[in-house]
Amino acid sequence: METPTQTPTPLPPQPLVKPSKAMPTINVTLRFFTFIFLLIAMVIYSVDKGTMVLPDASTVGVRFSDIIAYRYVLSTIVIGLAYTLAQIPFTLYRIITGRYLMTGRSNILFDFYGDKFISYLLATGTAAGFGGTIDLRSALSGLGVGDFFNEAGAAASLVLIAFCFSAGSSIISSYQLSSTY
Amino acid sequence: METPTQTPTPLPPQPLVKPSKAMPTINVTLRFFTFIFLLIAMVIYSVDKGTMVLPDASTVGVRFSDIIAYRYVLSTIVIGLAYTLAQIPFTLYRIITGRYLMTGRSNILFDFYGDKFISYLLATGTAAGFGGTIDLRSALSGLGVGDFFNEAGAAASLVLIAFCFSAGSSIISSYQLSSTY
Numbered sequence: 489m490e491t492p493t494q495t496p497t498p499l500p501p502q503p504l505v506k507p508s509k510a511m512p513t514i515n516v517t518l519r520f521f522t523f524i525f526l527l528i529a530m531v532i533y534s535v536d537k538g539t540m541v542l543p544d545a546s547t548v549g550v551r552f553s554d555i556i557a558y559r560y561v562l563s564t565i566v567i568g569l570a571y572t573l574a575q576i577p578f579t580l581y582r583i584i585t586g587r588y589l590m591t592g593r594s595n596i597l598f599d600f601y602g603d604k605f606i607s608y609l610l611a612t613g614t615a616a617g618f619g620g621t622i623d624l625r626s627a628l629s630g631l632g633v634g635d636f637f638n639e640a641g642a643a644a645s646l647v648l649i650a651f652c653f654s655a656g657s658s659i660i661s662s663y664q665l666s667s668t669y
Numbered sequence: 670m671e672t673p674t675q676t677p678t679p680l681p682p683q684p685l686v687k688p689s690k691a692m693p694t695i696n697v698t699l700r701f702f703t704f705i706f707l708l709i710a711m712v713i714y715s716v717d718k719g720t721m722v723l724p725d726a727s728t729v730g731v732r733f734s735d736i737i738a739y740r741y742v743l744s745t746i747v748i749g750l751a752y753t754l755a756q757i758p759f760t761l762y763r764i765i766t767g768r769y770l771m772t773g774r775s776n777i778l779f780d781f782y783g784d785k786f787i788s789y790l791l792a793t794g795t796a797a798g799f800g801g802t803i804d805l806r807s808a809l810s811g812l813g814v815g816d817f818f819n820e821a822g823a824a825a826s827l828v829l830i831a832f833c834f835s836a837g838s839s840i841i842s843s844y845q846l847s848s849t850y
Contacts, residue, residue: 555804556803556804556807557800557803560800604840604843608788608789608792611792611793612792612795612796613796614793614796615792615793615794615795615796616797616799618797618800619738619741619796619797619798619799619801619802620800620804621800622737622738623736623737623738623805624804624805624808626737627805627808627809628808655785655789658785659785662785662843662846663846665843665844665846665847666846
């Protein structure tokens with residue numbers, strides 16, 4: 489009776505995607521590039537100014553805050569910058585201390601939902617940026633604000649690149665849902 | 670020697686999120702609603718017409734295809750409709766046959782990336798819809814196309830709702846990455 493009888497143990501379930509040591513390194517790189525592209529986009533929107541020449545030859549200054557869509561894009565950029573900036577030290581800490589694999593259900597879920605939300609937000613940011621540029625540039629063509637809209641379009645492209653990096657982050661943090669360690 | 674000695678077996682790793690039988694049912698419901706809202710949005714865009722009264726009192730007909738942003742929104746709607754329509758029978762099949770839990774790495778990954786892509790696409794669709802509406806409506810105010818833009822804005826709201834449902838789908842299919850059965 490001292491040696492308990494043991495039934496054959498079934499193979500433990502294996503996670504679909506094995507978390508690897510490379511993941512946090514990739515993730516911090518992705519977040520770093522998200523941050524950089526958002527920062528450049530923010531600078532471009534901030535300095536983007538134009539002068540609209542009305543039919544009566546009077547002029548009106550135009551800047552990003554005059555376009556509601558651009559104000560929305562700026563909001564998504566600022567939220568994205570704050571989130572990636574806050575995340576980078578945590579990810580670096582995990583790499584430096586060698587604690588590559590996230591532990592704790594709440595950490596994993598925070599990263600999962602955080603990355604998902606921010607990447608959706610940046611997707612809407614870039615689309616609103618393009619949506620508020622292309623047709624408005626046509627509608628206001630001839631008023632001398634072509635360059636203003638071209639620069640805003642370039643900034644929206646940078647938000648698109650930042651979105652791609654953050655979508656990569658979101659894929660990695662989804663994979664970490666299957667981390668069972 | 671007939672009874673092999675057994676070392677104590679460590680507890681098998683547990684998936685972070687247990688896949689439940691409710692998930693495919695929730696998922697098919699989410700996809701159904703995504704489909705319905707996209708369908709209504711598509712109809713609204715298709716029938717949305719306006720008449721622009723130019724300063725010289727001549728009139729020009731306006732429909733969704735005249736606004737580049739709306740053409741993009743329509744494209745995302747059509748892709749979203751095709752994807753959800755194709756997914757619904759597969760999910761229903763799993764529920765009806767009782768095979769609630771997805772098996773097969775490729776199935777799980779297809780759902781994960783498919784839902785992720787479609788939800789990002791719909792996020793850009795709704796944002797492009799709003800971005801191409803709000804400022805253009807202001808810029809062209811007084812030309813009699815307010816109602817045209819209001820209806821397009823309503824359609825963009827429906828795409829927003831459809832996006833929320835598809836984001837829910839994407840969360841569920843991310844959780845299924847941790848399904849180890």
